[in-house]
Amino acid sequence: MTPGAKRFLTMLAFISPWILGFLGFFVYPLLLSLYYSFTEYNLLQPPKFVGLTNYVNLTEDSHYLNAVGNTLYFVVFSVPLGVLTAFIIAFLLNQQLRLRVLLRMIFYIPIVVPISATAILWMWIFNSNWGLLNNLLALIGIQGPSWLGSPTWSKPSLVIMQLWLVGGSVLIFLAALQDVPRALYDAAMVDGANAVRRVWHVTIPMVTPAILFSLLTGLIAAFQTFANAWIMTGGGPIRSTEFYVLYLYENGFRFFRMGYASSMAWILFGAVVVVTVILFRTSARWVYYGGEG
Amino acid sequence: MAIIEKLTTGPAAQGRTVQTGGSALGKAVAYLAGLIAAAAFALPFFWMVSTSLKVPGDVFISPPTWIPWPLQWQTYPEAWTFIPFFSYTINTLQIAIPSIIGILFSCTLTAYGFARIRAWGRDVLFFICLSTMMIPWAVTMVPVFVIFKNLGWTGTYLPLIVPNFLGSAFYIFLLRQFFLTIPMELSDAARVDGCSELGIFARIILPLSKPVLATVTLFEFNRVWSDYLAPLIFLTRQEHFTIALGLTYFLDRDRPLWNLAMAGNTMAILPVIIVFVLAQRAFIEGITLTGIKG
Amino acid sequence: MRTQEQRLSRRTFLKVTGMGVTIAAAAACAPAAAPQAGDDETVSGQPAAEQIDLDYWYIWGGEGQVAGCDLFTEHNPHITMHPLTAGGVILDKTLAAFAAGDPPDLVDLILCAPLAGRGALIAVDDYIESSSVVDLENYQSAHLEAVNWAGERWGLPANEGLGWLGLARNRNLVQEAGLDEDALPTDFDELHAWAGALEEIDDDGNVQVLGMDIRGILTYPDCWSVVMGKRYFDGETFEYNFDSDEFAEALQISKSFYDRVGAEKIAEFKAAQEGQPIPSPSAAGKVGLFTGGSWTPGSLALNAREDLEFGFSFVPDGAGEGKSPFFAGTHTAMILNGSENVDAAWQFLEFTSTDEYNRRVYDVSGFIMGTKSFIESLDMSSLYPGLDFYTSGLSEGTRVWGIASDPNWYLAWDEFLALEEEVGFGTTDPGEGLQILQEKLTTELAKVLDA
CATH class of the missing domain: 3.40.190.10 (Periplasmic binding protein-like II)
Known part of the structure; x- marks a missing residue:
């Protein structure tokens, strides 16, 4: 056996759990949902083949196009802001602070507390009259908007809310920061690099694999954002927070249009694949893997 | 071997918490920023606990009272018995513990294959793996259900547990990213020493990955703990329900009990907090591997 | 539940809902054994000799329905009910289970038309006609609108007997x-x-x-x-x-x-x-x-x-x-096409129209169910203030309509x-x-x- 073949078989052996899972639980559902996307399917009666009708109808569905726009807005703002916020918090928490574990827990806890339990709190934070946010803004002389009531500000409100939920990325960055060899900082110090330069030239390059992970999983999740809008705004006001998967889900499970929902899912799938490929292609230039072989 | 020892021996080998800021002023600013942010992040938790200690009529007063008086501690025993809290907790553990074992088993192996073995087709397979995250669950749910039904698994915990033994793209990706940062020289040297690939995985890579393994454990525990839709869809007997499903019973349309709901939520997140603290111990211990001398 | 009770009695009007029963129900299944594949033979196709299991999913009102189901089993020992509160996503759960070929026997939704219009329900007109228990006159006529589709009836207004506007x-x-x-x-x-x-x-x-x-x-x-x-x-x-x-x-x-x-x-x-x-x-x-x-x-x-x-x-x-x-909205119980025990499911549906069932559900959860005779037996003024409007509205309203039978x-x-x-x-x-x-x-x- 050639070394190449041996390596291939070794790799297959290691990834065999996933291969089994993929063949067992993904291939059939993926193909079936692709088939549904060419049918009229209400989940209760057999699907009826309609060719490309669903895809054609999507191009004329103003609610769908609106949902695309809302989702792109959310992705563009929430993902980079989320990664940045998570990195800054992780960086602060990685200092030799007292009560480090407690602080880390505090940043993680908003993920643990269900949004359904805190929906009323969020309403109070964003309330235009007596809300916390507008009270703070008033301190610096700004009259805050009607956050959740305004079609202009409803999406920014949800982006801001999303920043509360970066605790997972914070932990990933913290784990990555554990791996930065002390020796590198020492070497940088010897070279006379100041704190900012040490962060820029040592810390950030060493955590780029975690940044790539956070960016990509953040993108995939943001494209599929659902729960916040479902619970907080129901897609309103005037469909300003009706996101892609919210609309998809309603079509599939409320409006008896699973075929239509499936065509939406496959367009989303295609779009996310493209974004991911681009991100991976460019990542070779900025992600540093200490162990890349 | 020199490089291995340089990288892996001694407490100073790996930076854990490091002082990258320098001046006292910088440190003070960091503290202040951290405290303000922490206060903001603690709000949802504080609000939840505060609400759990209110009499029902005070829940909706606005602006809200942050510290209710007198504190209504009895909401906790009431919430404990209002739903079968104990058995729902046990049920959830019965899903969570095997799920974590499954994830740790399947995802570390798969991630190792994707990260540390340079073989033909690897990147394509990895991309296919990633792509499984990109299709909304809403449209694959029904076909997945069909599979579980044909396996005779509906109404059992198996649909919620078994797939975790067969990999999850999110964790595979996460672990791959971390495995990639471990210097390849470590593996090469071990191979020269006659160590098998499985040996390298178990004795070098895993011990060096404690923080991320702890993170995966915590994430998976939290995921199972708060998962709502999958257990609701796949479980058919109320007595098998999980804690996340049980918590919704407090807010029945005809009789919403907000203070009890919040007491229930507060109790329900305690296990996650415990796992968090345990996971953080793995962080603190950090990487004190003494190398693979020899 | 002591403080809840104190608070309620302090307000003097409130009926204390049957929280004790939840606890009893919990105790009966605690600690729940891990379900194993094969536990549910009767559901998955190999019915045991006589014993019939029925799955019944509903949206709100947990413990009341559990008690009502138990009462049904007392009368019909060979039928075991498996009630399940699905909350706001009951439609989603039902659709997914139906599509996967694993539907429950009975489900509770606010109207029948969406499922009936798509062939997912069993029409019950024949059952109603031959029933000695069900009396359509005993339902609010507006509530009955919720069970209609295409000239047939597909369920009964089982779970709510008041008005919605x-x-x-x-x-x-x-x-x-x-x-x-x-x-x-x-x-x-x-x-x-x-x-x-x-x-x-x-x-x-x-x-x-x-x-x-x-x-x-x-x-x-x-x-x-x-x-x-x-x-x-x-x-x-x-x-x-x-x-x-x-x-x-x-x-x-x-x-x-x-x-x-x-x-x-x-x-x-x-x-x-x-x-x-x-x-x-x-x-x-x-x-x-x-x-x-x-x-x-x-x-x-x-x-x-x-x-x-x-x-x-x-x-x-x-x-x-x-x-x-x-507006007389309600919740209707219906039998899904695909139930392996349609007759038994009808027997349960029939039972929901009895005062005995209504009374048990009410005693346990305070949930006020479908029939006129039962509602007349209640003293609304002893319940929540204002609730009597939602009863009297059904008779005092001069334009009382039910839900559209819209698929x-x-x-x-x-x-x-x-x-x-x-x-x-x-x-x-x-x-x-x-x-x-x-x-x-x-x-x-x-x-x-x-x-």
Whole structure:
């Protein structure tokens, strides 16, 4: 056996759990949902083949196009802001602070507390009259908007809310920061690099694999954002927070249009694949893997 | 071997918490920023606990009272018995513990294959793996259900547990990213020493990955703990329900009990907090591997 | 539950709901054994000799149904019920299970048409006819509308016996404003006058008290149907009537209340209420008038500030006929096509019409079920204040309609709600919006009728 073949078989052996899972639980559902996307399917009666009708109808569905726009807005703002916020918090928490574990827990806890339990709190934070946010803004002389009531500000409100939920990325960055060899900082110090330069030239390059992970999983999740809008705004006001998967889900499970929902899912799938490929292609230039072989 | 020892021996080998800021002023600013942010992040938790200690009529007063008086501690025993809290907790553990074992088993192996073995087709397979995250669950749910039904698994915990033994793209990706940062020289040297690939995985890579393994454990525990839709869809007997499903019973349309709901939520997140603290111990211990001398 | 009880008895009116039974039910299954594959032979195709298991999924009201099911098994020891509270996503769960070929035997939804129209239900007319237990006269005729589709009946109104459309008023605010509670608003002009007297806007333009919250239960197109005297969907001719003067008028009325304080303020009062049982600003005493259903009195009694009192009355007639419009929503139980024990499922459905069952559910959970004879046996004045309106409304209302037997009800609701908001914000013209809605629903209906 050639070394190449041996390596291939070794790799297959290691990834065999996933291969089994993929063949067992993904291939059939993926193909079936692709088939549904060419049918009229209400989940209760057999699907009826309609060719490309669903895809054609999507191009004329103003609610769908609106949902695309809302989702792109959310992705563009929430993902980079989320990664940045998570990195800054992780960086602060990685200092030799007292009560480090407690602080880390505090940043993680908003993920643990269900949004359904805190929906009323969020309403109070964003309330235009007596809300916390507008009270703070008033301190610096700004009259805050009607956050959740305004079609202009409803999406920014949800982006801001999303920043509360970066605790997972914070932990990933913290784990990555554990791996930065002390020796590198020492070497940088010897070279006379100041704190900012040490962060820029040592810390950030060493955590780029975690940044790539956070960016990509953040993108995939943001494209599929659902729960916040479902619970907080129901897609309103005037469909300003009706996101892609919210609309998809309603079509599939409320409006008896699973075929239509499936065509939406496959367009989303295609779009996310493209974004991911681009991100991976460019990542070779900025992600540093200490162990890349 | 020199490089291995340089990288892996001694407490100073790996930076854990490091002082990258320098001046006292910088440190003070960091503290202040951290405290303000922490206060903001603690709000949802504080609000939840505060609400759990209110009499029902005070829940909706606005602006809200942050510290209710007198504190209504009895909401906790009431919430404990209002739903079968104990058995729902046990049920959830019965899903969570095997799920974590499954994830740790399947995802570390798969991630190792994707990260540390340079073989033909690897990147394509990895991309296919990633792509499984990109299709909304809403449209694959029904076909997945069909599979579980044909396996005779509906109404059992198996649909919620078994797939975790067969990999999850999110964790595979996460672990791959971390495995990639471990210097390849470590593996090469071990191979020269006659160590098998499985040996390298178990004795070098895993011990060096404690923080991320702890993170995966915590994430998976939290995921199972708060998962709502999958257990609701796949479980058919109320007595098998999980804690996340049980918590919704407090807010029945005809009789919403907000203070009890919040007491229930507060109790329900305690296990996650415990796992968090345990996971953080793995962080603190950090990487004190003494190398693979020899 | 001691403090809950104390609080309730302090308020003197409240029936303590049967929390003890939940505990008993919990104890019966605690600690629950891990279910194993193969546990459910009777469900998965190899029925044991005589024993029948029935799955019954419903939306709200957990322990009451559990007790009712147990009572049924007492009478029919060979049938074991497996009740399950699915909450707000019951439709999703049902659709997924049905599509996967693993449906429950019985399910509880607010109407039959969406499933019946798509071939997922068993018609029960023959069963009703030959039944010595079910007496259709014993149901509110408006409630029975919920079980209709295409001239047949597909279930029974099993789980709710009151009405769903009342105008609630915060009596404290009403009295402060010096409004006369003996002369409640009877048309929308008077409602505006009341809203104006009640609303409180500070110098910065902040709405401290919202005079009239126009949404609430009025987001249901069925409610506007009865208010305007025009059914949005005709289940006999299979026609939608959204594209009509009445509905254009309804949207204008709705908009006029948005305009009072600005659409953004109205929308803000709605935020974070999605999926929540009561409009929290109302419970906080920040809203003068609002609309709600039979659950509203109890929800307010449990959650509103203790010093607040609420009154309930008919929503004004939008048709100008001086009638009292009332919407009789309900929850209907239905048998799914695919149940392996249809006869047994019918036996249970039949049992839900008995006073004995209704009484047991009520005693345990306070849930007021479907039949007239049972409701007459209750003393409403001893329950939540205002609840009696939702009973008497059924007989005192002069235009009492049920839910449209519309197979696209969920779509109609969602789209109408969004349209109402768009008109309120002034971004869509009512006529144009209604025409689009009408076309869309007609297209979807054609699919249902074709199949």
